[in-house]
Amino acid sequence: MDFIIKVRPNIVTGFDIGRSYEGRLIRGLKLSFKPGKKAIFIESNIHAREWITSAACTYLIMELLFSINPDVRELAESLDWWIVPVLNVDGFVYSHEKDRLWRKSRKPATSDCVGVDLNLKRCSDPSSNMYSGPSPESEPEIEQLTNFISNYIPKNSIKIYVALHSPLQAVHLPWSHTRVPPKDYENLLYVANAFAEALHTRYGTKYHCGSSATLLSRLFSGGSKDWAYGEKNIPIAYTIELPGKDRRNLFRKNRPTYRRLDWTFYPTLCEIYSWLDFIIKKCPRVVTGFDIGRSYEGRLIRGLKLSFKPGKKAIFIESNIHAREWITSAACTYLIMELLFSINPDVREMAESLDWWIIPILNVDGFVYSHEKERLWRKTRRPATDADCVGVDLNRNFNFKWELLKCTDPCSKVYSGPYPHSEPEVDQLTTFINNNIPEGSIKIYVALHSPAQAVLTPWTHTRVLPKSYGHLIYVANAFADALYRRYHTRYNCGNSANMMKMFSGGSKDWAFSVKRVPIAYTIELPGKGRGTPPFELPENEILRTSAEMLDGFIGMVKAVKELGYI
Incomplete structure (x- = not known):
């Protein structure tokens, strides 16, 4: 989906309807070729085990965008397409990782039973595969889907609603709760038969058409199709059941899994995001996932908020604004782990004295590029408008004194961008x-x-020092002194302009001046030359560097308390 958003930015818009019970984003795509069209809404994989639905859904997206078949082009361009490939994201992951035939969501219903059938209101037994939940829209996935459709898609614009399922090989019309047909049943059946007949032409596959209550052996209520038809007055609403062939061996292929973070290697973006999902699930009372938006290439920029006690002052940490500085996101995730799970009294006191807002990877596009293509890539990946060069240094793009020492060369590694906050990430x-x-x-x-x-x-x-430099250097030295004790690593402390090259538009100065954050630093972690670029700190030094940094934060927070800021 990120790739599709990137290659068709004029047609495709990414969206999310919210987060699942376990904190995963429920994402979708809107395809709009021409303005002012009526809409079709497609949701898929509401039942976790029905993998064919999301696979077919993504194939449909590809054809809508890239097919040169005139019939497909006419189809694609006649509607706005709102598509959610995987609605039951928690159950879908669980069906891939633990239980292939898992159907429901993953929210505990009782101490012994997990999950709700997101497409059903009939069964009150929490142990059943078809448990309906305690109340209508009790599940975050359904509540957020209905809220999204009601609040973000123009009223009455959706003319077709499709819920993709399997394996009954059928087109189900309303209703599911009664065998009495709806008033416009003939229109619904006409369109359903048109679908089935067109499908039959290619390989001779036969789909049955009729109301759910007639085709199925049981009545039920609470399904998405009937909600769309009955509540939202969408005139054409179906459950389309794709085939199933019971070839269980097809699902026994080895599938790649993400490495669990142990700070012995540099993780990828997907591995870090998978770990964030794990942390959100593990500590739901303390950890809240958030995202600030999307990068130029359409990737979510995600973060965590850790809040142990209400009413605390906050610390904000951003990391990997420069793509090649991998040690920063590795150390950042280590810090999160220690804040949550350490039993060290000093760590516990530090953790619980603040609200922690942490973004492990700000420059997500550059970070992925540095992993996949060019290890020492620094900038973002947005092409410059007037040169054959790519990327902006995000730490030169903040709106504080930006124009003073800006770099105007788009091919430079420290290019400041065309204007302050020009980059979506900043x-x-x-x-x-x-x-x-x-x-x-x-x-x-x-x-x-x-x-x-x-x-x-x-x-x-x-090089002119700020008025509160005495406090700033006191806290900086407290960080460096606390860090030094473990392995005798020395960090220098001082004004950026005196210790580095002068530049403008950095995040630290923006926070200190514009947001009036009293304690604002750039903390530069180590790099080892030793015949290699300094950014390639060996993996066997990740833990050492991260543990030292944790010590430094303990010293920093203690000093900030002494000065009365928190």
């Missing part, structure tokens, strides 16, 4: 902080970088 980060975190609550802002092994205070654009 624009969405600042918007998120402005709109979603209480004003004045952030007392510490940390931008994790490498490889200079230093704690850098404002400013970056001038």
Whole structure:
């Protein structure tokens, strides 16, 4: 889906309807070739084990976008297409990883029973495969789907609703709860037969058509098709049941799995995001997942909020704004792990004294590119408009003194972009902080970088020290001193402009000046030269570097408390 969003940005828009019980995003695509069209809505894999539905759904998306068949082109361009390939994301993952024939969601119903049939209201037994849940729309997946359709798609624009299922090889019309046909049954059956006859032409496959209550051996209520038809007044609403052949051996192929983070290797974006999902599931009372928006290439920029006690001041940490600085996201995830699970009293005191807002990877496009194509890539991946060069240095794109020392060469590794906040990653980060975190609550802002092994205070654009430099250097030294004790690693502390090259438009200076965060740093983690670029810190030093950084944060937070900021 990220690829599709990237290659067809003028046609395809990514959206999400919300998060599942286990915190996974429920994502979809909107395909719109021409403005002002009526819409079709397709949802798929509401039952976890019906894998053919999401596979066929993604094939449909590909054909709608790339087919040159005139009939397909006419079909594609005659409607706006809203498509959710996997609605039951938790159950879908579980069916891939644990139980191939799992059907329901994954929210515990009782101490012994898990899951709700998202497409049913008939069964009150939590142990049943068809348990309907305690109340209508009790499940977040259904509540968010109905809210999304009601609030984000123009009223009465949806003329076709399709729920993809398997394995009955049929087109089901309303109703499911009664055998009395709806008033416009003839129109519904006419369109259903048109679907079945067109499908039969290719391979001779026969689909049955009729009301669900007639075709199935049982009546039920609470299904999505009947809701769309009865509640939203969508004139054409079907459950389309794809075939099933009972070839169980087809599902026994070895499938790639993501490595569980253990800080002995540098994880990919997918591995980090999978780990974030695990953490959200593991600690739902403390951890909340969030995203600030999407990158230029359409990837979600995700983060976690850790809140142990209400009413605390906040720390905000952003990491991997420069793609090649892999140690930053590795150390950032280690910090999250320790904040949640460490029994060290100093860590517990630190963890519970603040709300933690953490984005492990801000430059997601560049990060993926550095893993897949060019290890030392630094910038984003948005092409410059007036040159054959790609990318902007996001840490030169913030709207504070941007114009003072901006780099205007699009081919430079430190290109500042055409104007402040020109890049979606920066624009969405600042918007998120402005709109979603209480004003004045952030007392510490940390931008994790490498490889200079230093704690850098404002400013970056001038060697003139800020008025509160005494407090800033005191806390910076507290970080460096606490870090030093474990392995005697020395971090230098001082004003960025004195210790590095001067530049403008950095995140730390924006946080310190524009948002008035009193303690704001760039913390540069180590890098080892030793015949290799300094950004390629060996994997066997990830744990050491991360553990030291944790010690540093303990010292930092203690010092900030001493100064009365928290």
